Amino acid sequence: MPPMKSSYDVIVCGAGAAGSVIAARLSEDPGRSVLLLEAGGHNKRLSVRAPAAFSSQFNSKLDWEYWTEPEENLFGRSLHEPRGKLMGGCSSMNAMMYVRGSAYDYDSWVDQGATGWSAEECLPYFKRSEDNADLHDRYHGKGGPMHVETNDPDPVTRRIVDACVEAGFERLDDLNGAQQEGVAFTQVNHKNGMRHDAATAFLGPAQKRPNLTIVKGALVHRVIVRDGRVETVEYSQGKKVTTVGANDEVVLAAGAFGTPEILQRSGVGPADHLRSVGVDPIVDLPAVGRHLMEHPFQFVNWELAGDEIGLADITHPKHLAQWVATRKGKLSSNVGEALAFFRTDPSLPAPDMELVIAPLFFWEHGKVAHPRPAFSIGLSYVGPTSRGSVMIGSSDPTQKGKVRLNMLSTDAEVAAIVRGVHKAREVAAMPALAGTRGLELNPGVWVEDDYALAQWVRSTVEHTYHPTCTARIGTPEEGACDAELRVHGVPNLRIGDASAMPTITHGNTHAPTLMIGERCAAFIRGEKAAPVAAGTAAATATA
Numbered sequence: 001m002p003p004m005k006s007s008y009d010v011i012v013c014g015a016g017a018a019g020s021v022i023a024a025r026l027s028e029d030p031g032r033s034v035l036l037l038e039a040g041g042h043n044k045r046l047s048v049r050a051p052a053a054f055s056s057q058f059n060s061k062l063d064w065e066y067w068t069e070p071e072e073n074l075f076g077r078s079l080h081e082p083r084g085k086l087m088g089g090c091s092s093m094n095a096m097m098y099v100r101g102s103a104y105d106y107d108s109w110v111d112q113g114a115t116g117w118s119a120e121e122c123l124p125y126f127k128r129s130e131d132n133a134d135l136h137d138r139y140h141g142k143g144g145p146m147h148v149e150t151n152d153p154d155p156v157t158r159r160i161v162d163a164c165v166e167a168g169f170e171r172l173d174d175l176n177g178a179q180q181e182g183v184a185f186t187q188v189n190h191k192n193g194m195r196h197d198a199a200t201a202f203l204g205p206a207q208k209r210p211n212l213t214i215v216k217g218a219l220v221h222r223v224i225v226r227d228g229r230v231e232t233v234e235y236s237q238g239k240k241v242t243t244v245g246a247n248d249e250v251v252l253a254a255g256a257f258g259t260p261e262i263l264q265r266s267g268v269g270p271a272d273h274l275r276s277v278g279v280d281p282i283v284d285l286p287a288v289g290r291h292l293m294e295h296p297f298q299f300v301n302w303e304l305a306g307d308e309i310g311l312a313d314i315t316h317p318k319h320l321a322q323w324v325a326t327r328k329g330k331l332s333s334n335v336g337e338a339l340a341f342f343r344t345d346p347s348l349p350a351p352d353m354e355l356v357i358a359p360l361f362f363w364e365h366g367k368v369a370h371p372r373p374a375f376s377i378g379l380s381y382v383g384p385t386s387r388g389s390v391m392i393g394s395s396d397p398t399q400k401g402k403v404r405l406n407m408l409s410t411d412a413e414v415a416a417i418v419r420g421v422h423k424a425r426e427v428a429a430m431p432a433l434a435g436t437r438g439l440e441l442n443p444g445v446w447v448e449d450d451y452a453l454a455q456w457v458r459s460t461v462e463h464t465y466h467p468t469c470t471a472r473i474g475t476p477e478e479g480a481c482d483a484e485l486r487v488h489g490v491p492n493l494r495i496g497d498a499s500a501m502p503t504i505t506h507g508n509t510h511a512p513t514l515m516i517g518e519r520c521a522a523f524i525r526g527e528k529a530a531p532v533a534a535g536t537a538a539a540t541a542t543a
């Protein structure tokens with residue numbers, strides 16, 4: 001690593017999904033010095049590399065381990081929100097599903113003021129990141145840093161996909177192409193049987209550049225703003241506090257919890273709240289930390305009948321030995337091996353339910369085991385309307401903010417998930433699963449009518465690990481930054497991560513966050529908007 005300087009042209013705070021993209025892209029220009037500050041450590045670990053081991057990172061030192069405040073619509077339950085505290089951030093902890101969402105998402109961002117973010121305008125930036133091994137058409141990129149390939153799933157997953165088709169889902173090759181509604185094997189960020197996270201993909205080739213400095217174990221406290229510009233960034237490594245200068249710009253890429261926390265500690269946020277916790281307000285932006293959106297996630301599980309066991313024996317040492325020797329076998333599964341999208345209400349503008357198909361028992365983040373082989377259909381409700389918040393409780397950077405998801409604040413959201421449970425049961429009842437489907441474990445056949453199902457949903461629902469929108473593009477009243485990601489009132493400070501989404505996408509959030517990282521870097525480089533791809537269809541159509 002080059003010796004530390006007193007100032008850098010650009011300082012990127014957070015080396016997660018988007019921060020890795022931004023630091024790598026900006027350091028492609030040898031004339032620009034870039035400092036990347038990351039609170040966590042390295043990501044060269046078995047639990048990161050072996051795809052199926054991701055949930056073993058939960059509650060470890062690799063997890064920021066946020067817990068929500070008691071959720072009033074979930075009978076007062078607090079939910080665990082794991083967040084990756086390591087190089088690659090959640091990109092090094094996630095389930096590797098590569099899903100862009102619906103064209104409707106990006107087109108509706110434009111309607112909300114995010115000029116230049118339509119599906120067609122975002123498509124070139126998705127493709128710029130991508131190295132797709134299997135799909136070669138106008139929707140997909142080749143030769144980009146991030147490897148994408150299509151799963152070769154377990155036989156149990158194949159049967160469930162066949163059952164989806166029998167239940168009326170269209171079989172697709174690509175949920176990121178012309179049509180999102182249907183069922184397909186999951187596209188994943190895997191390479192050679194290993195996770196391909198953003199730090200590996202983007203920073204791997206960039207880390208030896210003399211103009212890129214990466215500091216691990218660096219907790220960003222705040223940015224120091226004078227006369228409407230960030231002058232310095234304050235961070236600590238252990239007890240040592242350092243201040244480093246920013247010649248041009250600072251990018252906050254600390255994730256949907258970390259980014260609004262840094263903004264608020266810096267005096268950029270809701271002035272009343274900041275005063276109440278002892279922070280002097282500098283720019284009054286009431287929406288910073290608000291508008292938190294997350295996808296509810298409800299699992300339905302069945303025991304497996306017959307001879308197939310799916311991934312039930314995945315912890316057996318023989319699978320580890322096979323993976324170490326060949327990078328193949330059960331540990332190379334991302335668990336969510338196939339996906340299906342549908343509308344719980346035909347009048348909706350985009351599919352609002354994503355079925356995540358897994359050939360094992362998955363319940364409470366994988367913390368609860370079942371003694372016999374099972375399979376799961378997760379219902380990720382990708383059309384939520386509830387908004388929560390993340391608010392600091394003090395100016396102390398070692399104290400995490402208070403997270404309130406305010407999940408399921410409307411009965412309509414619960415009703416959509418209940419319709420999802422009915423759909424999952426319909427799939428499980430199909431002939432393709434006769435002889436494979438055993439006892440329904442959750443909710444259990446006795447939980448039958450919609451009222452009972454709704455109560456069960458409120459008492460057991462989790463989330464899909466997708467917090468977003470807490471420093472979003474929008475007006476100074478409704479958002480934190482403009483459409484080029486510049487923070488209102490502090491134009492050399494940008495938001496470069498999932499916090500910037502105006503509303504949450506109808507799908508998993510990693511691929512959209514990589515795209516936001518590409519766009520943030522392009523704005524800083526002063527690049528003209530990338531040309532819109534030829535053709536007429538949208539980037540990922542609403543179907």
Ligand SMILES: Cc1cc2nc3c(=O)[nH]c(=O)nc-3n(C[C@H](O)[C@H](O)[C@H](O)COP(=O)(O)OP(=O)(O)OC[C@H]3O[C@@H](n4cnc5c(N)ncnc54)[C@H](O)[C@@H]3O)c2cc1C
Pocket residue numbers: 013014015016017018019037038039040082083084085086087088089090091093094095096097098099218219220221253254255256258259262464465466467496497498499508509510511513
């Ligand atoms: C368990 C899990 C499973 C998931 N599965 C999927 C999936 O299969 N597909 C999908 O599309 N999405 C998935 N996601 C979500 C996806 O990974 C995230 O949306 C995405 O990584 C968000 O990127 P980000 O850059 O906004 O934040 P992050 O990737 O969280 O990066 C933020 C970085 O900032 C660092 N940081 C935070 N605060 C500070 C500070 N004060 N100082 C310095 N550094 C700081 C963090 O340590 C982290 O490295 C999953 C997430 C989790 C946790």
